[in-house]
Amino acid sequence: MNGTETNISVSPDNLLQVRDIKKYFSVKTGLGATKKWLKAVDGVSFDVKKESVFALVGESGCGKSTVARLVLKLLDLTSGRIIFKGKDISAINGGDLQSFRRAVQIVFQDPFAALNPRMRIVDALSEPFKIHNIAPGSEIKDRVVELLNKVGLNAEVLSKYPHEFSGGQRQRICIARALAVSPELIVADEPLSALDVSIQAQILNLLQEIKKTSGISMVFISHDLRVVRYLSDEVAVMYLGRIVETGKTDDLFAAPKHPYTELLLSSAPKLKYSFQHAPGESRLPVDSSDMPGAVDVPPGCPFHTRCHRRFGPCDQISPELGKSGESSVACHLYKTS
Numbered sequence: 001m002n003g004t005e006t007n008i009s010v011s012p013d014n015l016l017q018v019r020d021i022k023k024y025f026s027v028k029t030g031l032g033a034t035k036k037w038l039k040a041v042d043g044v045s046f047d048v049k050k051e052s053v054f055a056l057v058g059e060s061g062c063g064k065s066t067v068a069r070l071v072l073k074l075l076d077l078t079s080g081r082i083i084f085k086g087k088d089i090s091a092i093n094g095g096d097l098q099s100f101r102r103a104v105q106i107v108f109q110d111p112f113a114a115l116n117p118r119m120r121i122v123d124a125l126s127e128p129f130k131i132h133n134i135a136p137g138s139e140i141k142d143r144v145v146e147l148l149n150k151v152g153l154n155a156e157v158l159s160k161y162p163h164e165f166s167g168g169q170r171q172r173i174c175i176a177r178a179l180a181v182s183p184e185l186i187v188a189d190e191p192l193s194a195l196d197v198s199i200q201a202q203i204l205n206l207l208q209e210i211k212k213t214s215g216i217s218m219v220f221i222s223h224d225l226r227v228v229r230y231l232s233d234e235v236a237v238m239y240l241g242r243i244v245e246t247g248k249t250d251d252l253f254a255a256p257k258h259p260y261t262e263l264l265l266s267s268a269p270k271l272k273y274s275f276q277h278a279p280g281e282s283r284l285p286v287d288s289s290d291m292p293g294a295v296d297v298p299p300g301c302p303f304h305t306r307c308h309r310r311f312g313p314c315d316q317i318s319p320e321l322g323k324s325g326e327s328s329v330a331c332h333l334y335k336t337s
Ligand SMILES: Nc1ncnc2c1ncn2[C@@H]1O[C@H](COP(=O)(O)OP(=O)(O)OP(=O)(O)O)[C@@H](O)[C@H]1O
Pocket: 025, 027, 038, 039, 040, 058, 059, 060, 061, 062, 063, 064, 065, 066, 067, 294
């Protein structure tokens, strides 16, 4: 790709660098009301290392899917920068954009909506090979069967239609379609949450297998803390459009710093068990009824209205995300650099 070079220091270890990205939507809040800004994403930065899984976790409406759509270049940024393999994605077009579209794939929450109901599986999976001109026509069918085997299906399903499969099988097909183009990054937005609990572990294991064997990086979005703990290398906790804590997954789960992270983890009693031994608890177990809206984000620390540890500056001064030991946290309780 020949996108514009940026002055962001590019580390060869980082596949994706997200810097201070914002996405504001203009919304009307009531009949005849004036327009307000809904700050869906408000200054988010993170890196996704090569061959690693970066998880985004947080309550509904905190901005996870908006981050995903920005990274996929499906939405324009209000401001900030997204650098993929050292190049600014807002500046790419033409053939470079096509390369980007091939290198970065998505797996959606709802595998049924993601598949064309009138397309046989062989056609759905042949499409990426044709669009990206990856294999000669005579080889495509073999490549499709190879892909199906990779995701635990076989050639018997080739002439079937999406409605003939279970939810788990459909998600396997969507994952196969993402893998067809040998992507470098998969953005998976809640890929398990539409599936039966009994199937979730199977798809999670498939993603784990892909992680171990393919070298593909992932941005993995989930409500399920146990899944995040099982699959991700690094994690960012989002609250009202911002990252409040981020670090290595093991560190964050062992010693959460931000009061919001503490709240999430303390409300999930089964976290101490591995995913295979305790399937079933898929949603963040906190009560979200007192979460402020993204249009009326409280002044000061956005979390102060729910924080049991708030003190002096919390309702006045917004804490910046800063380094504290190995992780980063946005909270006045910590001295950060
Ligand atoms: N196109 C849009 N126009 C206006 N507001 C939007 C738009 N897309 C998202 N939002 C708002 O932005 C905020 C963040 O939404 P987003 O879908 O990113 O949250 P999320 O963390 O993915 O939530 P969930 O866990 O429910 O999927 C929400 O308040 C949502 O209503």
